[in-house]
Amino acid sequence: MIRIIHRISISQTSVLVKNQQDLFQINRNKSFCIFLRILCSQFLTFQDKISENQNFTVRVFRANDSFLIIYSKYPMAHIKLLNEELPGITGLLNYRPETAKSLLNLAETLLRSESTLTSGERELIASYVSHLNGCHFCHTSHGAAAAAHLQCDLDLIDDIKQNFATTGISPKLRALLNIAAKVQKGGKNVLPEDITLARNEEATDKEIHDTVLIAAAFCMFNRYVDGLGTFAPKENEAYRQMGEMMAFAGYNRPR
Amino acid sequence: MPHIPLPEHLPGITGLLEYSQDTAQPIRELTQFLLRGENTLSAGERELIATIVSHNNECKFCTSAHTAAADLLLGESKTCKIIKQDIDKAEISEKMKALLKIAKMVQKSGKSVTKEAIELAKNNGATDLEIHDTVLIAGLFCLYNRYVDGLASVTPADPGFYEYLGERIVNHGYNRLPQGYDHLKNK
Known part of the structure; x- marks a missing residue:
């Protein structure tokens, strides 16, 4: 590179x-x-x-x-990073360790701590919201993490853009993704009927809470990554290993 | 009414942070560091970033709370009022104007931050770290605003509530109160 x-x-x-x-x-x-x-x-x-x-x-x-x-191959970020070879958020985490610690703890808790939603499902929510925010790095890396959890092909990353046309997802997850998409537009877009829809598919309060917070958190992460103009490799394949690390070693892995 | 049952004595964000304390911990830490940690931007200036982003996200609860905090820290309420209308008319440094403009772009989306906006901030003396923190604070408030409104947490109508909350934020910061929040039950 x-x-x-x-x-x-x-x-x-x-x-x-x-x-x-x-x-x-x-x-x-x-x-x-x-x-x-x-x-x-x-x-x-x-x-x-x-x-x-x-x-x-x-x-x-x-x-x-x-x-x-x-x-x-890539344009420089808006600020001078310490290591310009690190893509997306990784260059930013390296630049500001004081904020990196909390950001990584948040990702770890939201996406990998114990929950009735699987990590695969939560990574799908993260990737889907990132796609809606047009954040290529987060969409692809979290899509790759979801693929690693779900043991499926990286084509999943593209299917997320097609609103899960070929991936079999549960009606509950679909209802939660609907809420996540509303959060991405703005908190007020989540209507009582969206919540009812999710409850009818047996989503719990905690699952609804976590969905809203994951979606909101990725509205932060995505803006952080793109707002500072970091670069993102284009091809899905470039994210395979990263996705596996995120899925299996977690966000607080030694870096 | 909130979309999920939240503690009734804790409107807005506090009830949510109490409802889910394991996720609240890193969010609180991040906020405490970004808004109150050592920084070349003053705490008041950083509260202005929180205010303008919340205002543009139309999150009434966060806008009122951070306006109250900024007003206290700046010792006046004119600046907050003006930046919501027209950043250029506020009596703040050119650097701060440029940073607030970046924050407004971040509120829309990360990609809407232009090279020109970054250049303007740098030409007015903003450091890379200040630009970094501005973008991350703006991002963080896009999280908060969506969290608060996405679960329809209660937004008190009484202005007195935000005066109290502003004082709490200024005096105690963003960490969880050591004694918790049970003392607010009968207020």
Whole structure:
């Protein structure tokens, strides 16, 4: 993902590269620009890697006549993270350990503590709400965690987007997902009839409570992840191992 | 009436946090750290973030409670009133205006935060950590607002209730009261 081409340190120029043209304008210093172009063309095939919708980040650290050039497939986050190779929330958790502890404890309690809802069901709620919030990282990673719990294929991640067209889910979970979707829009959207629907499928008060809180919590997590502009790998496969770790080692695993 | 049975003497968020204490613990800790922990943003400034997000989520309970807390911490009630209408008209720093604008974007969705809004905050002296905390506080209140309204917890109509709650938040912070909340039963 990130490749160090030539190492040296000190002052930094950061540029978000959207196309080859931008790269030429990185620095007005012509000789520097040519140098940069040669270095980058050695490692980047622009036609391949910079497609229309894909942003590239090239970071150039320079001092005197040497350079450290780092390019990454993903745009930089809105803030300078300590480790820019960590995707989604993981880079943020690493950046601010003081808040990470509570955030991870909350995820652990909501998704993995003892409950009459299985962890698989709770991860589905988390992934579904994240999908509705358009948060690719959370949707895919929690979808992968659900798949790990439920021992099913990663295609589950795509089926969540189709409102569980092919995955067999219980009428109770469907009623709870309906409540979660209302919470995602705004708390006031949850109507007494939504609650009645869930109760008719034998959802308990605690299950309704937990559903609302999981949905609300992911309205926080999703905003945290996207609001700071973190990057997210695209393919489902990139989340397989992460999902297994989330499911089986949990959120408070050593990092 | 709340969607699930909650302790009647504890309206709003408190009843929910008492109903589910194991989930309340990390939420309380996070809030205490973000709103009261050591920070280059003052506690009053951070309460403004909580207020504007709750206001835009139309959560009456949270808006009233955090407005009361912010008013106490700032020693005036003008700022809260104005930022709900027009951030630029408030007598606060340019940095704070930019951070409140970011918070308003986060309220809509994470993706609606623009590079320009981040640049504006940075150009007015906001640090990365301040931007981080602003986004996370705004996210946290999207949780609270949905939690409170999604379960239809009680929103008291009496303004006196929020004055009391504002004082409690300012004096005791966000941790659970050591003695619990039974003393409020006959109030």
